[in-house]
Amino acid sequence: MTRIVSVEGIARRFPGLTVFQDVWFGIERGEFVCLVGHSGCGKTTILNILAGLDRPDAGNIVVDGMEITGPSLDRAVIFQGHALMPWLSAEANVGFAVSCRNPGWGKSKVRDAARAALAKVGLTDAAARKPSQLSGGMKQRVGIARALSVEPKLLLMDEPFSALDALTRGSLQEEVSRLVTEAGQTAFMITHDVDEAILLADRILLMTNGPQARVAEVVHNHLPRPRIRADLHHMPGYHPLRDHIMDFPITRSRTLAGTAPADYDARNPPAVHLGG
Amino acid sequence: MPQKVPFWRSALLSLALLVLFLGAWEIAVRPPAATGPALDPEYAALLGQAAQQGQQTPMPAPSDIAKRLVELLSDPFHRRGTNDQGIGLQIAWSLWRVMVGFLIAAAVAIPLGFVIGMSPLLNAALNPFIQVLRPVSPLAWMPLALYTIKDSSISSIFVIFICSVWPMLLNTAFGVASVRREWLNVARTLEAGRWRTAMRVILPAAAPTILTGMRISIGIAWLVIVAAEMLVGGTGIGYWVWNQWNNLSIADIIIAILMIGLVGLALDRLLGAIAQAVAWQE
Numbered sequence: 001m002t003r004i005v006s007v008e009g010i011a012r013r014f015p016g017l018t019v020f021q022d023v024w025f026g027i028e029r030g031e032f033v034c035l036v037g038h039s040g041c042g043k044t045t046i047l048n049i050l051a052g053l054d055r056p057d058a059g060n061i062v063v064d065g066m067e068i069t070g071p072s073l074d075r076a077v078i079f080q081g082h083a084l085m086p087w088l089s090a091e092a093n094v095g096f097a098v099s100c101r102n103p104g105w106g107k108s109k110v111r112d113a114a115r116a117a118l119a120k121v122g123l124t125d126a127a128a129r130k131p132s133q134l135s136g137g138m139k140q141r142v143g144i145a146r147a148l149s150v151e152p153k154l155l156l157m158d159e160p161f162s163a164l165d166a167l168t169r170g171s172l173q174e175e176v177s178r179l180v181t182e183a184g185q186t187a188f189m190i191t192h193d194v195d196e197a198i199l200l201a202d203r204i205l206l207m208t209n210g211p212q213a214r215v216a217e218v219v220h221n222h223l224p225r226p227r228i229r230a231d232l233h234h235m236p237g238y239h240p241l242r243d244h245i246m247d248f249p250i251t252r253s254r255t256l257a258g259t260a261p262a263d264y265d266a267r268n269p270p271a272v273h274l275g276g
Numbered sequence: 277m278p279q280k281v282p283f284w285r286s287a288l289l290s291l292a293l294l295v296l297f298l299g300a301w302e303i304a305v306r307p308p309a310a311t312g313p314a315l316d317p318e319y320a321a322l323l324g325q326a327a328q329q330g331q332q333t334p335m336p337a338p339s340d341i342a343k344r345l346v347e348l349l350s351d352p353f354h355r356r357g358t359n360d361q362g363i364g365l366q367i368a369w370s371l372w373r374v375m376v377g378f379l380i381a382a383a384v385a386i387p388l389g390f391v392i393g394m395s396p397l398l399n400a401a402l403n404p405f406i407q408v409l410r411p412v413s414p415l416a417w418m419p420l421a422l423y424t425i426k427d428s429s430i431s432s433i434f435v436i437f438i439c440s441v442w443p444m445l446l447n448t449a450f451g452v453a454s455v456r457r458e459w460l461n462v463a464r465t466l467e468a469g470r471w472r473t474a475m476r477v478i479l480p481a482a483a484p485t486i487l488t489g490m491r492i493s494i495g496i497a498w499l500v501i502v503a504a505e506m507l508v509g510g511t512g513i514g515y516w517v518w519n520q521w522n523n524l525s526i527a528d529i530i531i532a533i534l535m536i537g538l539v540g541l542a543l544d545r546l547l548g549a550i551a552q553a554v555a556w557q558e
Contacts, residue, residue: 086557
């Protein structure tokens with residue numbers, strides 16, 4: 001495996017307040033990494049820095065051997081609120097992304113590519129509809145189609161399902177799992193939903209509460225793929241994995257918060273292998 | 277919540293109110309039976325019509341106005357010398373000036389508003405000028421316009437420009453400044469570029485707000501053109517109203533008021549229809 005993303009000691013500081021610091025982690029090609037933490041630990045900031053929408057106050061991020069300086073088509077984002085443009089149809093929303101990726105393409109070629117991207121998320125029949133005529137789940141599907149249509153090297157997701165009801169969330173999680181696996185897509189996702197992280201991630205980064213949040217632990221998820229939501233809890237190794245992670249947001253994220261222990265190495269946070 | 281009223285009921289009530297109003301008017305202005313001493317016939321001949329009606333131009337009854345309306349509308353575009361032009365022609369003159377002034381104002385205000393909306397620095401720097409100039413009555417610019425431009429017709433176009441520019445400028449700047457951060461972020465992650473972002477994201481996002489500004493502007497422009505034309509004279513519905521006042525043709529003045537109202541309504545509806553076309557909902 002080759003490392004495609006390398007986060008090197010990034011920090012976010014305000015005068016008198018360090019939200020997080022000394023955050024190091026890498027993402028391998030084709031890997032799905034989840035970042036789990038409470039709100040206020042700077043999760044979204046980390047994702048925005050990865051996307052190039054924000055700058056770290058220290059450290060830097062290297063993608064494919066190049067330090068990032070701003071947003072790029074190689075790093076597509078699925079936003080928490082779907083961020084679709086309400087004056088464009090589903091097809092035109094995706095088409096906008098396609099035409100940004102391929103400036104030389106003619107209208108019909110862009111349209112075909114947009115339709116193909118929508119077909120992948122099962123929205124062929126809704127292509128002509130405006131976002132206001134789509135359900136929350138369908139809107140987020142369009143968001144997924146838009147992000148994937150630019151064929152990014154890295155797919156970034158900022159709690160993409162948190163605004164959806166439980167049933168819709170479940171089916172979208174499986175959909176994303178399928179799409180990402182099929183395409184061998186490298187992905188990074190922020191979530192506070194432990195089950196979501198277990199279903200999707202190869203590796204789960206656990207962040208302590210802010211201020212001075214850090215990656216306290218890296219949990220390697222060895223549950224075999226494909227993982228089916230309905231069967232997940234019957235898989236051997238699921239329960240120890242889930243219990244271990246569940247402990248984190250409930251208690252350990254708090255007890256570990258603040259100054260790191262003496263043997264803590266920010267570049268190699270303690271790793272735990274579970275689920276296999 | 278107010279209940280939805282069927283259209284025919286409200287229309288019937290409107291019609292009844294109109295009939296009642298016009299009927300009361302008709303009765304109220306009916307000339308009283310001739311009383312008092314008859315005037316010296318020679319003096320009466322000198323004074324003409326006014327003498328027979330007790331030396332005062334009577335308020336015309338709705339029936340008189342209707343007759344006059346038919347007369348005016350039967351030949352709205354005639355031109356018999358500078359002071360005798362059809363009412364349609366006068367309205368066309370006013371509309372022309374409003375259109376030219378308004379379009380120039382839009383061509384200046386929308387791009388400038390765009391820049392102001394995108395740059396907090398420019399917004400803060402230009403704000404004092406806008407705040408001082410905006411509340412100035414557009415007619416206050418007229419002498420300055422006449423002095424510099426030296427053409428009354430262009431001066432009234434300038435006055436239309438100056439009064440329509442502010443609502444469009446402020447609304448465009450506001451609309452552009454309040455485009456959702458997340459849409460801009462989408463454009464940035466797609467490397468859409470400045471021009472593409474402006475045309476494909478910011479403009480459609482701000483379009484409803486911009487159209488609101490344009491709608492306010494055209495309303496103000498139509499209000500102001502009447503006053504401006506009264507001031508500079510020559511042609512236009514405003515001039516025509518003033519001319520009819522000098523002629524003591526009260527019926528013509530009332531007809532002009534009605535026409536100004538109807539044209540104003542049509543302009544507002546036109547902009548409303550365009551606003552509808554660019555509106556989006558979440």
